Amino acid sequence: MRPVYMITGGITKFAKAHPEKDFRLMVREAFDYALADLPGLTRAEIDGSVCSYFSDHFTRQLKAGAMVQDYLGLCPKPSRRIEGGGATGGLCFQAAWEAVASGRMEVCLAMGFETMSRVNTWKGNEFIALASDTNFDYPVGGFYAGYYAMMVQRHMHEFGTTTDQMAMVAVKNHANALHNPYAQKPARLTIDDVRAAPMVATPLTILDCCQMSDGAAVALLASEEAAQRLCSNPVRITGVGSGTDAMRMADRPHGDVILLPHESAEEYRELRYPGVHSFRAGRMAAKLAYGMAGIGNPAEELDFVELHDAYTSSEIQTCEDLGLCRYGEGGRFVASGAPFLPAIDYGLGFSGEERWSRIPVNPSGGLLACGHPVGATGLMQAVFAFWQLQGTVAKHLGDATLQIPDARRGLIHSHAGTGTYITVSILESV
Amino acid sequence: MNKDAKLPETQEGTVLFNVDPIIIRYHYEIDYLHSYAQDSPFFAALAKGKLMGSRCTGCGCVYATPRGHCMECGARTEWHQLPHEGRIHTFTTCHFGGEAFLKETPFTLVLVEFDGANTLFLSRLVGAEPDEVRIGMAVRARFRRNCQFRPTDVYFVPVAALPSPPSPLPEGEG
Numbered sequence: 122m123r124p125v126y127m128i129t130g131g132i133t134k135f136a137k138a139h140p141e142k143d144f145r146l147m148v149r150e151a152f153d154y155a156l157a158d159l160p161g162l163t164r165a166e167i168d169g170s171v172c173s174y175f176s177d178h179f180t181r182q183l184k185a186g187a188m189v190q191d192y193l194g195l196c197p198k199p200s201r202r203i204e205g206g207g208a209t210g211g212l213c214f215q216a217a218w219e220a221v222a223s224g225r226m227e228v229c230l231a232m233g234f235e236t237m238s239r240v241n242t243w244k245g246n247e248f249i250a251l252a253s254d255t256n257f258d259y260p261v262g263g264f265y266a267g268y269y270a271m272m273v274q275r276h277m278h279e280f281g282t283t284t285d286q287m288a289m290v291a292v293k294n295h296a297n298a299l300h301n302p303y304a305q306k307p308a309r310l311t312i313d314d315v316r317a318a319p320m321v322a323t324p325l326t327i328l329d330c331c332q333m334s335d336g337a338a339v340a341l342l343a344s345e346e347a348a349q350r351l352c353s354n355p356v357r358i359t360g361v362g363s364g365t366d367a368m369r370m371a372d373r374p375h376g377d378v379i380l381l382p383h384e385s386a387e388e389y390r391e392l393r394y395p396g397v398h399s400f401r402a403g404r405m406a407a408k409l410a411y412g413m414a415g416i417g418n419p420a421e422e423l424d425f426v427e428l429h430d431a432y433t434s435s436e437i438q439t440c441e442d443l444g445l446c447r448y449g450e451g452g453r454f455v456a457s458g459a460p461f462l463p464a465i466d467y468g469l470g471f472s473g474e475e476r477w478s479r480i481p482v483n484p485s486g487g488l489l490a491c492g493h494p495v496g497a498t499g500l501m502q503a504v505f506a507f508w509q510l511q512g513t514v515a516k517h518l519g520d521a522t523l524q525i526p527d528a529r530r531g532l533i534h535s536h537a538g539t540g541t542y543i544t545v546s547i548l549e550s551v
Numbered sequence: 552m553n554k555d556a557k558l559p560e561t562q563e564g565t566v567l568f569n570v571d572p573i574i575i576r577y578h579y580e581i582d583y584l585h586s587y588a589q590d591s592p593f594f595a596a597l598a599k600g601k602l603m604g605s606r607c608t609g610c611g612c613v614y615a616t617p618r619g620h621c622m623e624c625g626a627r628t629e630w631h632q633l634p635h636e637g638r639i640h641t642f643t644t645c646h647f648g649g650e651a652f653l654k655e656t657p658f659t660l661v662l663v664e665f666d667g668a669n670t671l672f673l674s675r676l677v678g679a680e681p682d683e684v685r686i687g688m689a690v691r692a693r694f695r696r697n698c699q700f701r702p703t704d705v706y707f708v709p710v711a712a713l714p715s716p717p718s719p720l721p722e723g724e725g
């Protein structure tokens with residue numbers, strides 16, 4: 122496999138609704154931004170594309186990717202659709218990586234979008250729930266917030282995780298987004314605000330859940346030769362991994378923990394895994410990506426993480442899957458302040474527990490505050506990570522607050538279903 | 552050839568929400584001929600008041616859901632009748648939901664664990680207020696008299712008026 126680099130990217134503003142733009146124009150805007158940021162790159166240099174969008178129901182159009190391809194003027198070059206629920210964007214990023222790593226393309230465009238505003242919120246929730254087993258899960262009361270609520274109830278039961286710890290995730294991500302003009306819903310919140318918000322599915326309130334969005338994002342990936350020729354500050358993709366789990370949450374087994382290099386079986390002797398409290402697919406994705414990137418202790422060797430926080434609870438669960446803390450410690454990891462940005466005053470008191478390395482999680486604001494236009498989300502994470510590693514956050518966001526000083530290595534994590542498809546990719550400055 | 556050919560004008564209009572941009576109502580509806588295929592016996596059993604899971608003929612893993620082939624070893628499974636009593640493994644009360652279920656809110660979802668089964672079963676709990684539900688609570692299956700051939704033909708109710716203490720999952724590799 123050849124080394125693969127990200128050479129530019131672009132995002133549209135994520136919003137509740139962009140009725141004035143269809144999916145083609147939204148992708149075009151993100152694409153134009155990416156091209157404008159890398160003047161050496163022309164459409165002629167792009168060998169083909171992969172296009173991510175989750176739901177044909179939302180788009181009301183089959184083969185929408187073909188329409189984006191022609192709108193961008195990329196016909197007759199190769200393109201195909203990538204779809205994998207919430208992980209659609211992360212899978213698309215890795216599909217572009219594969220196209221370049223294999224030698225099939227020198228420059229590949231990963232482009233993604235979702236237009237979720239075309240139906241009302243509750244119909245949208247119904248569409249999303251159709252990405253659970255439609256014979257056995259959906260008819261019982263298909264609702265993803267309900268599925269995640271059941272997971273975190275068990276997490277709370279097993280590990281003592283609290284709703285205040287979950288609320289701290291919402292406070293963090295919404296506050297980070299105050300410095301991100303692309304974000305849909307930046308806000309200064311308190312723990313009380315989160316807990317007093319309307320209950321969606323106990324214990325998750327509406328501020329524990331991400332919103333539906335319209336938006337698009339693109340990432341351009343290139344071979345070493347093309348990256349050196351076209352870009353003065355490319356970012357290298359040093360690790361990719363992905364994993365899967367049973368579609369029905371009820372079918373998740375109880376077995377042994379998949380260990381990361383810095384962990385031992387001893388520390389998990391009592392843990393029945395993954396059950397419904399942990400994401401085995403996320404752990405598998407992390408293990409594979411860390412193996413490829415040569416990461417032995419993720420919390421010490423990564424400078425930031427952009428992860429799929431569709432719910433505050435899933436950020437806590439995912440920090441454990443990624444090995445930023447041990448399984449069961451996710452709530453206390455958050456309460457310690459370890460995943461918060463030192464430069465921002467969150468108005469929170471931290472526990473001061475010092476057993477974990479500090480590592481900013483979702484400095485962009487994550488899905489909770491940026492929004493979650495499904496097919497674009499994983500690529501949005503790639504673009505934010507790219508800007509962090511280039512050191513160009515101030516240029517792109519018009520505000521340097523979120524720039525992590527001397528960021529060398531970042532992780533992006535994209536997640537589908539109740540953890541059915543999960544991707545982890547590692548990006549490094551060069 | 553008729554150079555004065557015309558489409559007939561109709562009284563059909565369009566529901567218009569906005570003009571800049573133009574936003575119209577677009578209706579979409581579909582009836583499927585949906586087959587439960589190899590899982591059909593599960594739904595037939597619900598009609599007889601039985602809850603059927605699957606037992607692997609290779610490794611013995613017992614699933615509390617229909618699954619024709621084992622997820623662990625790949626062997627065929629056989630139908631395996633589950634007990635009607637189990638415990639709440641986890642739960643939530645949904646105050647919102649997908650559009651199809653909004654009118655039913657609030658409703659309580661539970662994942663039920665059974666003695667002798669390695670996995671869980673998703674169902675509705677009725678007969679308990681949201682603040683009365685506990686992990687580990689004993690629950691019993693009830694069946695609709697008039698079947699709809701949907702997984703909601705079975706639902707669960709509390710066994711006792713008072714919650715029982717939590718119990719561990721059955722032993723066995725899953």
